[in-house]
């Protein structure tokens with residue numbers, strides 16, 4: 442029998458995600474929650490609403506988070522790690538504030554947060570930290586004793602995040618017709634963000650020359666492409682491209698867009714493409730609509746064979762990686778020496794976001810970082 446694992450000082454893990462509508466009546470209020478104070482054009486919102494209505498008003502993201510919760514609980518139980526796992530969202534129920542209130546009622550004092558975003562950026566990191574601060578402020582206003590909240594480091598370069606991604610990509614390549622397979626190009630995709638956010642993503646030392654967001658994605662793309670070459674013997678061409686752009690057209694966002702990229706590839710005689718959404722943790726709406734619907738229709742129009750590879754989702758290797766990250770962080774908090782696990786050229790990401798990491802346009806309190814107003 443294995444020794445029980447110990448996550449002290451932590452007494453709970455909180456899965457913190459985006460949230461999504463669960464039926465047609467939820468779509469408009471959900472989009473209002475997402476875009477409150479963010480200046481997204483009305484036209485774009487109508488369009489995005491249609492994406493959800495196309496799927497019955499249901500985002501797949503909630504079921505994927507339920508599957509991830511199951512995978513985490515199963516993995517923890519199998520390894521004798523007695524750590525309760527909770528779930529709260531930024532934009533739809535179960536709402537973060539309600540979950541945190543429930544955690545306080547259950548007596549949780551040291552909470553470790555797993556956000557469903559693997560990379561540094563305002564949208565993928567600080568915005569979640571702002572939501573945590575907002576939830577803590579609400580609970581403080583209710584006179585509750587606040588738990589201490591920490592956030593797990595970015596896991597984009599953890600083998601448990603990368604291995605399922607590589608396997609999915611190999612599967613998609615194998616699924617292409619044989620005559621075009623060897624010549625297939627890999628389009629690694631992630632969410633486009635404003636250039637200004639990309640340039641200031643990550644700690645200050647990364648700002649300016651593209652920022653941590655692009656650097657981290659390029660590191661993953663290179664690693665995955667290298668591994669595919671080692672395993673297949675084929676050197677596929679690849680590029681990091683972007684999807685799901687919103688915001689006003691005159692504001693520069695990361696480019697090229699996947700659809701423009703497909704057109705360009707077709708024009709230069711590339712025989713097939715695999716789209717690999719390395720920027721996302723699960724097959725949620727951005728993947729189902731922007732890649733599987735829109736970009737796939739574009740490829741069909743061009744007569745370009747295309748496949749889309751799977752995201753990690755609730756893969757048991759990802760759940761195991763989260764367990765390892767939890768134990769790694771617990772050891773660090775206890776002052777024990779640990780060797781953080783990370784592949785690629787960048788090394789393990791910081792445990793505590795430094796002051797000025799992924800700044801917001803308008804500064805707001807953010808928890809679980811060096812500038813947190815909550816210890």
Ligand SMILES: CC1=C(CCC(=O)O)c2cc3nc(cc4[nH]c(cc5[nH]c(cc1n2)c(C)c5CCC(=O)O)c(CCC(=O)O)c4C)C(CCC(=O)O)=C3C
Pocket residue numbers: 459460461462472475476479481485486489500501502557558559562564565632633634635685686687688720721722725726727
């Ligand atoms: C970096 C990043 C991630 C990856 C990291 C992470 O996963 O957190 C991500 C994930 C997601 N984004 C999602 C949905 C939306 N994002 C929007 C808007 C925006 N996203 C942005 C960035 C990101 N977004 C940005 C810079 C905006 C512009 C407005 C702003 O500055 O805040 C809008 C408004 C309409 C639109 O413009 O599209 C929606 C509906 C969903 C849920 C999907 C589902 O329901 O299955 C998920 C997982």
Ligand SMILES: [Fe+2]
Pocket residue numbers: 632
């Ligand atoms: Fe988004």
